[in-house]
Amino acid sequence: MTTLTLDTDRSELLRCLESRDPYGFLDRAARYLDVSPADHQMRLAAVREYVRLGLGGPANELLADVNSDGDRRAESALVALRQELASVSIGRIAWSVYHHQFEANLAVMNDRGLDCGVIRDAWRRDGRRYQLFRDAAGRHHVRAHDDAWRWRWIPYFGDHPGSAERQAFPDDVQQLTPGPYLFDGVALGHLFARIHQRTLDTFHGYSCALFVIEPEPAVLALALHLHDWYALLSDERVRLFVGPEWKTQLEQAWDGDPDLPFPTRAFAMGQCRAGEHEPALVVVERAGQRRNDAVTASALELNARYDARDVAYRARRFRDALSGGGPPLRILAAVSTHTTFLQYSMRDVRDALHALGHRCEVLTESTDHAITGPLTYHHAIQSLDPDLFFVFDHVRPEFRNVLPRNLPVLTWDQDCLPQVFTRQNLDGVARHDFLVGCSRARWVEMRYDPGQYLTCAIPTRADRFAEQPLTDAERERYGCDVSYVSHASRTADEFHLEQRTLQKNPDAVRMMDAMHAILPDWPNRPHVSLGVLTAEVLGEACRRCKLEIRDPEMRNWLLEWYLWRLGDRVFRHEALRWVADWARRTGRSFRIYGNGWDRHPTLSAFAAGPVENGHELSCLNRASRINLQLMPAGMIHQRALDGLACGGFFLARSTHEGSAVTLRQLMARIDELGIRDSAALVANDDVSLRRLLTEYLGDWLRPAKHHGRDALAYLRHCAEVDHAGDVFHDLDAIQFNSADEFERRVEHFLNHDDERRDITERMRRVVLERFSYRSTVDRFLHAMADFLAAQIV
Numbered sequence: 101m102t103t104l105t106l107d108t109d110r111s112e113l114l115r116c117l118e119s120r121d122p123y124g125f126l127d128r129a130a131r132y133l134d135v136s137p138a139d140h141q142m143r144l145a146a147v148r149e150y151v152r153l154g155l156g157g158p159a160n161e162l163l164a165d166v167n168s169d170g171d172r173r174a175e176s177a178l179v180a181l182r183q184e185l186a187s188v189s190i191g192r193i194a195w196s197v198y199h200h201q202f203e204a205n206l207a208v209m210n211d212r213g214l215d216c217g218v219i220r221d222a223w224r225r226d227g228r229r230y231q232l233f234r235d236a237a238g239r240h241h242v243r244a245h246d247d248a249w250r251w252r253w254i255p256y257f258g259d260h261p262g263s264a265e266r267q268a269f270p271d272d273v274q275q276l277t278p279g280p281y282l283f284d285g286v287a288l289g290h291l292f293a294r295i296h297q298r299t300l301d302t303f304h305g306y307s308c309a310l311f312v313i314e315p316e317p318a319v320l321a322l323a324l325h326l327h328d329w330y331a332l333l334s335d336e337r338v339r340l341f342v343g344p345e346w347k348t349q350l351e352q353a354w355d356g357d358p359d360l361p362f363p364t365r366a367f368a369m370g371q372c373r374a375g376e377h378e379p380a381l382v383v384v385e386r387a388g389q390r391r392n393d394a395v396t397a398s399a400l401e402l403n404a405r406y407d408a409r410d411v412a413y414r415a416r417r418f419r420d421a422l423s424g425g426g427p428p429l430r431i432l433a434a435v436s437t438h439t440t441f442l443q444y445s446m447r448d449v450r451d452a453l454h455a456l457g458h459r460c461e462v463l464t465e466s467t468d469h470a471i472t473g474p475l476t477y478h479h480a481i482q483s484l485d486p487d488l489f490f491v492f493d494h495v496r497p498e499f500r501n502v503l504p505r506n507l508p509v510l511t512w513d514q515d516c517l518p519q520v521f522t523r524q525n526l527d528g529v530a531r532h533d534f535l536v537g538c539s540r541a542r543w544v545e546m547r548y549d550p551g552q553y554l555t556c557a558i559p560t561r562a563d564r565f566a567e568q569p570l571t572d573a574e575r576e577r578y579g580c581d582v583s584y585v586s587h588a589s590r591t592a593d594e595f596h597l598e599q600r601t602l603q604k605n606p607d608a609v610r611m612m613d614a615m616h617a618i619l620p621d622w623p624n625r626p627h628v629s630l631g632v633l634t635a636e637v638l639g640e641a642c643r644r645c646k647l648e649i650r651d652p653e654m655r656n657w658l659l660e661w662y663l664w665r666l667g668d669r670v671f672r673h674e675a676l677r678w679v680a681d682w683a684r685r686t687g688r689s690f691r692i693y694g695n696g697w698d699r700h701p702t703l704s705a706f707a708a709g710p711v712e713n714g715h716e717l718s719c720l721n722r723a724s725r726i727n728l729q730l731m732p733a734g735m736i737h738q739r740a741l742d743g744l745a746c747g748g749f750f751l752a753r754s755t756h757e758g759s760a761v762t763l764r765q766l767m768a769r770i771d772e773l774g775i776r777d778s779a780a781l782v783a784n785d786d787v788s789l790r791r792l793l794t795e796y797l798g799d800w801l802r803p804a805k806h807h808g809r810d811a812l813a814y815l816r817h818c819a820e821v822d823h824a825g826d827v828f829h830d831l832d833a834i835q836f837n838s839a840d841e842f843e844r845r846v847e848h849f850l851n852h853d854d855e856r857r858d859i860t861e862r863m864r865r866v867v868l869e870r871f872s873y874r875s876t877v878d879r880f881l882h883a884m885a886d887f888l889a890a891q892i893v
Contacts, residue, residue: 109135113142122149127257134250137165147181154236157190161251191233193240198232198325205324208333209340218343219324222317230254230322242288242322254322255287255369264290270365273298277438279308280469282363284380286312289323291367296332301468306438309469311363313341313350315377337469347383354387358475359466362388391475398478399501405485406504411891414508414532417487418885421458429453429881432486434463434472440587441738442492444713445514448561449490452873456881460490474502481507488884493517495535497528506532510884513537514558516664518657531891534884541817542656545810551890554883555820559876560741560867570722578723580689581850582679582751584730585711585720585739589696592616592669599662607647608654614641615663619670634663664732672730675753676703678839679728682846693720721748725856726849728752735824735831736871744867749860751845754837760823766792767819770812778812827866830859 109132116125129146133139143162150159163181195202202223206216231251233241239259243251272278278299286292292312299308314320320342323329332338341349354360366381409417420426431453435446446462453460461484463472481504489503490510496503498520503509509530513521516539526548529535535543536554543553570578590598596616603609618637638659642648649655676692680703683690690706697707711717721727721743729740729752740750769789775781781793797811825831834849836842849856 110139110142113145117145117149122153123258125149126153127253130253130257133162144181147185151184151188152236153191154189155191155233155241156185156188157192157233159188160185160190191235193232193234195227195230195232195325201328202321202325205327205329205333208330212334212336214340215342219317219321222343223321226316226318227321229318232325240288240326260288260290264294267291267294269295269298272364276303277306277308278302279365280311280361280363281308282311282313282366282380282384283369284366285314285319285369286323287369289327289329291369292323293327293329293332295367296335296338300335304438304440305468307335307337307468309337309339309361309363311339311341311350313346313380315342315344315346317342336467347378350380350383351387351390354391357470358391358473358479359470361469361471361473362391391473395474395478395501398475398482399504402478402481402504403506406506409506411532411888414487415885415888415892418881418888421487422881422885428456429458429488430484430486431458431460431488431490432463432477432480432484433460433490434477435492436472437465437468441713442514445492445558445738448559448873449512449877451561452877455874456878458881459484461486477502494520495525495529496533497525505530508884508888509533510880511535511537512880513539516542516660518653518661521656521660522653532888534880534887536880536883540820541814542660544813544817547810550813551887554880555817556876556879557736557822557871558738558741559871559873560738560745561873563872570719574719575723578720580691580724582683582688582690582726582728582846583693583708583720583724584676584679584691584728585693585717586672586730587694587696587710588669588672589694589700590669591673591701592620592666595666595669605654607645608658610645611638611641611647611649611658612662614644615658616666618644619663619667634659634667637663637667668732671732671753673703675728675730675842678842679846680706681839682843688846688850691724717742718746721746724748726751726846731755735828736822741867741871744860744863745871747860747864749849749856750863751834751836751842751849752831754835755824760825762792762796763815763818763823766796767815770815775812778810781812827870828863830862833859 109128113125113128113132116122116128126146126149129142129149133143133146136142143165147159147162150156150162163178163185206220209219210216230242230244233243235241237259239261241253241257243253245251270278270281273295281295281299283292292310296310299310301307312320320340339353341353354362362384366384417426418429421429433446433450435442437443443464450460450462461480463476463480465472477499486507488508488510489499490512492512493515495511496509499509511533513535514537516537521539521542523546526543526546529548529552531552534552534554536556538555540550540553540555544550593616596612600609600612603612615637618640622633622637622640638649638655649658679690682688683706691708692703692706693708693711695710698704698709700707711720727743727748727750729735729737729743729750731737731739732755734740734755735750735752740752743750766789769786769792770781773784773786773789775784796815834845836845
């Protein structure tokens with residue numbers, strides 16, 4: 101609704117007429133004529149616009165107050181207009197036409213346990229105040245009389261569906277986890293319905309909460325007549341607070357559920373109401389302050405309990421629990437339901453801890469719109485009294501006011517998220533915290549304690565893959581020559597465009613464009629470290645853009661987030677193109693499982709839909725004669741380890757495993773020469789050392805290339821990582837790095853079943869012996885215990 105001043109009213113009305121905007125004109129005209137009733141020219145213009153829209157009722161009401169003042173020409177025009185109006189429908193629709201829809205909506209609310217009586221009673225009492233119209237374009241309009249019995253369009257006269265479509269969303273609607281939002285009224289419901297649809301399942305099942313308050317139930321009844329809201333009202337995240345008790349109900353909802361989040365934005369849409377009410381945001385602030393006070397008091401109590409537990413206590417507690425000399429560890433863990441892989445991984449961690457004799461409780465969201473709140477953590481800590489908090493991909497500073505400062509945190513870093521591994525976050529990691537995972541190189545490069553981070557691969561849950569023969573139905577359903585499983589269906593170009601749109605830094609966008617152009621043609625040198633290759637691509641992009649990336653966080657984002665994932669797409673999709681070309685030419689069966697492949701520009705013909713992790717994936721791995729592993733991470737990755745554990749055979753695109761031999765030789769030479777720091781490494785002119793450095797690092801050691809990174813720390817980190825070639829002695833036989841090499845490998849193994857089975861069994865034995873969750877988690881706990889013990893002076 102637009103608010104006008106008297107000085108601009110008439111000119112604005114004329115502009116609407118000239119632009120042929122009948123809705124804008126009539127909305128303004130209704131208010132203008134209240135203060136300028138003698139402007140018969142504008143009154144007649146409004147009558148004509150109502151007539152064009154097929155709304156004879158409002159047109160007749162305006163025309164009733166017009167007279168000709170004795171002017172014959174004017175009188176003739178009025179007669180003609182009245183005759184025209186006689187053939188125009190009044191446009192009014194009886195509310196009873198939509199009574200069935202109204203009752204159906206109330207029935208849905210009743211099924212959810214919501215009080216429908218207050219809405220039905222209010223409509224019976226106040227419904228006569230409202231009149232419903234439908235214009236020639238099918239648009240609904242509602243008006244109500246005020247205390248002086250003057251009719252007012254509510255919330256305004258307009259194209260409500262069109263206005264809702266044109267309404268700009270809040271910026272955060274574009275994010276993966278938008279909202280929550282509060283609606284102070286829903287007007288006629290169009291914008292509310294659109295935002296509900298737009299915020300449905302935005303990220304792995306997350307749908308933000310939508311709070312609706314309506315002090316006047318009859319106003320909500322308007323929208324309930326006009327829309328079929330079965331799906332919307334069935335949605336538990338739509339929280340309705342209707343009637344005079346709305347404030348009490350709203351505050352009780354937040355007070356009673358510590359995981360029910362507060363809205364981040366509010367839509368003020370209560371123009372339909374007749375009375376005045378306390379602003380909704382005041383109620384939100386009051387409830388929010390109460391929760392904050394409760395969190396503060398609870399945190400003080402927990403800190404008082406844990407502050408008495410010093411480093412000696414923690415070291416002794418871990419030692420006794422792991423040696424059997426004391427009670428098992430009590431571990432609190434948390435994982436979001438809005439993940440895919442991490443939920444399964446947390447399940448396997450929990451089961452491994454239980455198998456080791458420890459107690460583990462896992463917190464997760466209870467609904468699709470809940471966010472596990474500080475008080476839920478506090479209640480769990482008060483009840484369990486944990487010795488350790490375990491979490492994926494997050495570190496202590498992200499749990500301010502959530503965890504006691506003396507409760508140790510064990511972080512399993514599975515994804516190397518750049519927004520987590522910032523200097524500010526890592527500076528907040530406590531000395532009694534511990535990290536495991538895939539980012540130790542960055543941890544060490546940033547000059548943190550190497551002993552506080554343990555490198556590890558993601559293991560497999562070996563006991564989930566009992567050797568049960570496939571049924572005939574399973575072989576029929578999943579059997580094929582070659583299969584591949586992944587949700588990484590977006591092409592490198594699509595990923596680039598998405599990230600380019602999200603990036604606000606113009607220099608970063610230039611760098612992204614340069615790397616996107618460089619990467620597909622960059623030489624693939626399997627004997628050179630993958631980390632070095634990505635750094636070389638970054639350096640070449642800097643040269644082409646004539647930029648120097650001085651911000652370490654931006655450099656990390658470009659390398660660890662953008663370039664790694666861009667390269668991952670190039671790596672996978674290039675190999676899939678080789679396989680697809682072979683399958684088309686030979687007629688062999690090839691299937692790609694996962695989300696989105698049916699929309700891939702060149703591979704959609706091979707799309708086979710998603711496959712569930714667990715038994716279904718195990719059936720697929722065993723029924724496929726050949727499975728593919730097409731990740732830069734190589735064969736020591738849970739996807740491959742799970743497939744091997746259940747007895748699947750794999751061909752894998754070559755990664756940089758060939759560099760492992762060079763690295764071992766290089767580290768042996770470094771130790772022989774007694775090199776202790778990067779400066780000595782760069783300065784040493786030993787011929788053998790220089791040859792091995794060049795073979796493994798290329799020209800990365802040039803100052804312009806390694807950007808101040810600690811080269812020796814990087815090399816020592818690489819040496820600690822398990823290399824597939826050292827673990828799987830059949831690796832060379834199953835790898836390929838070109839279309840021709842793939843065809844030789846795949847045709848050989850499709851024609852040699854016995855050799856394929858022998859390799860599968862040897863690799864499976866290795867997985868079961870070395871990569872179980874139980875042994876991996878036990879290694880985490882012992883490494884953390886050693887780190888805590890080393891801190892005792």
